[in-house]
Every structure is written in C-alpha cells, then in structure tokens.
Amino acid sequence: MSRSPARPTVLLFDIDGTLMTQKGVSRKAAQDAFGVVHGRADALDGVHFAGRTDPLIFGDGLRRLGLEVTAEALEPVFAAYLDILPGRMKTDPHVALLPGVRELLARVRAVPGFAVGLGTGNIEAGARVKVGHFDLWSAFDFGGYGSDAWDRSALIGIGAARGAERLGLPVSDCRVVILGDTPLDVVAAHANGAECLGVLTGGDTRDTLGAARADVIFDDLTDPAAYDWLLGA
Secondary structure, eight states: OOOOOSSOEEEEEOOBTTTEEOTTHHHHHHHHHHHHHHSOTTTTTTOOOTTOOHHHHHHHHHHHTTOOOOHHHHHHHHHHHHHHHHHHHHHOTTOEEOTTHHHHHHHHHTSTTEEEEEEOSSOHHHHHHHHHTTTOGGGOSOEEOTTTOSSHHHHHHHHHHHHHHHHTSOGGGSEEEEEESSHHHHHHHHHTTOEEEEESSSSOOHHHHHHTTOSEEESSTTOHHHHHHHHTO
C-alpha cells in the first residue's frame, strides 16, 4: 500500500536537465527561429540558457539585435520557435527522458496528498512540446511557466499557488518542493519558502548545488531515497 506524504505537498518539476536531456536542441530551435524572423541565427551566440526563463533568453537575442524587448517583439520569435521545436525533438538523437523520471512520476501520482506540476522557465506551449514528446504531458496537472512570469522565482510562486489550489489548501498549509538541476532552481525555491531537491543530471555538480543550499541532492531520480524524502521520511 502506498504511503501518503507527511504533509500535503506541491511538487514542481523543472524540465530541461531534470526530466529530460536534450544537449542544445532548444538552443538550435531558438537560433533557427531568430534566423527565420530576423535573418540572424547568431543572435543567441554566447547567451546562457541553463535555469533561465524563455522570455529572458529570447529577450537577450532581441537586445543583441538592437531591438526593444517587449511581449509584442517576442511573439513572432516564439511562434517560429514553436513551429521548429517539435521537428528538432523528433530528429535529434540527444533527446532522451532521464533515468527514473517515468517511475517517480507514476509513484507520486498514485498516492493522495501530492499535487504534481511543472515549474519551468519554458513557456507553456514549449513545455507541452517537450514533455508531450515523451507522452507525459498528462502527468502534470498544472504548472508555473516562463509565459506566466519572466522571473523564475515569480513563476514558481504561481505554480505553487496553483498546486495548493488543487489540494484545496492555502500555500502556507502545504509543503512545496522544487525538483531541479541548477542553482537557479534552488534560489527560486527558497525565494518562495519552498524546498529544493537537486539532481546532478543537468551538468551542475554537488558542490554548485550545495553552495546554493539545495535541501537534498541526488545523482538522479532513480535513487529510492528521493521518493522517501518527498514523502517527508
């Protein structure tokens, strides 16, 4: 019989580096999008992606082209990106679901007391493409996305509120856990009074996640102790 968590718990999963690996597929699709819209596939050269929100990343590209960063200016580039991304996901051999993800999602969804969502800098439509590629979109009942807020801490707060609503409780009565792979995930968690389960599947190290004060760190989500920790054991 499955145990329930010690407290009602909102889980917010990051995508890139936490649920899946894609080794630059997002960057390539975004570069292609800038090429289509502005004729400048080099607009994102040198721009840092890991842990950042799509609006900030794409905004850096617009800024490099000398353009004002507004929602209206981002819209056509996002539209081109969303046209290109599914094809990139289907054909790039580096796209893969990370170990333990499917199994952990099945376990946490099987017990009452967990609200399972996404907490990601991807815009919602991009998140749907990525997670849907593995037929896992239905595993997440809500989320906080880069299309909700450009700031990662803010979107995590939005996702936490949506999860608490699903549990029928105020956020203050819930445990909120962010599952992520970068120090920015940790910072966003703590900015919201949440905890962070860090994984080493995205390129960051135990030292960098530890320095950011991740509450617990696992090599990947196959570790049985990760599920026990989410339960509050």
